[in-house]
Amino acid sequence: MGYIYGFLAALLFGANGSVTKVVLANGLDPLQVTQFRTLGTCLISGLLLLLLDRSAFRIGWRQVGVMAVLGVVGVALLQATYAFAIQVLPVGIALLLEYLAVLIVALVAFFFLKERVRARIWIAIGLVLLGLAVVAQIWATTLDGLGVLMALAAAVTLAIYFLVGERQVTATSPLAVAFWTSGFATLFWAPLSGWWRVDPAAFGAPVSLGGQLEAVVVPLWVPFGWLIVMGSFLPFLLSFAALGRLKATAGGIVASSEIVFAFAVAWLWLGEALSPFQVIGAAIVLAGIVLAQTARPDRALDADLAFSSDRIT
Secondary structure, three states: OHHHHHHHHHHHHHHHHHHHHHHHOOOOOHHHHHHHHHHHHHHHHHHHHHHHOHHHHOOOHHHHHHHHHHHHHHHHHHHHHHHHHHHHOOHHHHHHHHOOHHHHHHHHHHHOOOOOOOOHHHHHHHHHHHHHHHHHOOOOOOOOHHHHHHHHHHHHHHHHHHHHHHHHOOOOOHHHHHHHHHHHHHHHHOOOOOHHHOOHHHHHOEEEOOHHHOOOEEEOHHHHHHHHHHHHHHHHHHHHHHHOOOOHHHHHHHHHHHHHHHHHHHHHHHOOOOOHHHHHHHHHHHHHHHHHHOOOOHHHHHHHHHHHHHHOO
């Protein structure tokens, strides 16, 4: 069941990028999408906590500070940079770049936190750099430079979230983490996202799902609602259900399948196909990421994975 939960979460997270592209193409900008996603996750989590565990609303001042950092960096900034990236980059490539966070965490743990990191990390770094060079076709790249920078910024924010989260709130209820971090993310973007410029009537406007589903027309609230519930909240819970049944290393490898699902959904739905050469490069990157996830001891990885599930990608 742990593997089933983990793969379902990875599938939903992977498909989420394509759904986000549809929403972004129909009137909402990245900051507004981020604002509504974090608000929706906060409200759903808060309602469930109200019904199931009201004690989770009571946390100490020190933990409030940690949750604020995790919410602003690991949810607000991460989701905004990722949304900006997929506006101009293929979903799979943006996610490949974001998952460089795994390497960043391992390197920071080795050089600054003095953790024992297995030597395979250097092989992992070599594989990732080689694979990315092939995917991006650096000898004749057509990738948008700003999009690449946004995806790399997403990797940095995700790495910071891992490093802060694993040492501070590893014993916190998953629902509590979702509520507090998404709540702080919502407050952070509230004065900046321009949510007040969104016309409520726009959610009832008919939109095409684009790509291979261009003939399918639905109200905007359909993909928007999917984005919040099936693309954010549900995969978050499934990820934690998987963590309760899998060892950290196994859980990390399962989580990495999100990249494969993202490429597959974007190809089947949006027609974002890679050349055979780029597919090989993506496979090399994925191998490097999986190898990097096994480079740290399980003790450290347990927390990494717990908080990677709260990215709400």
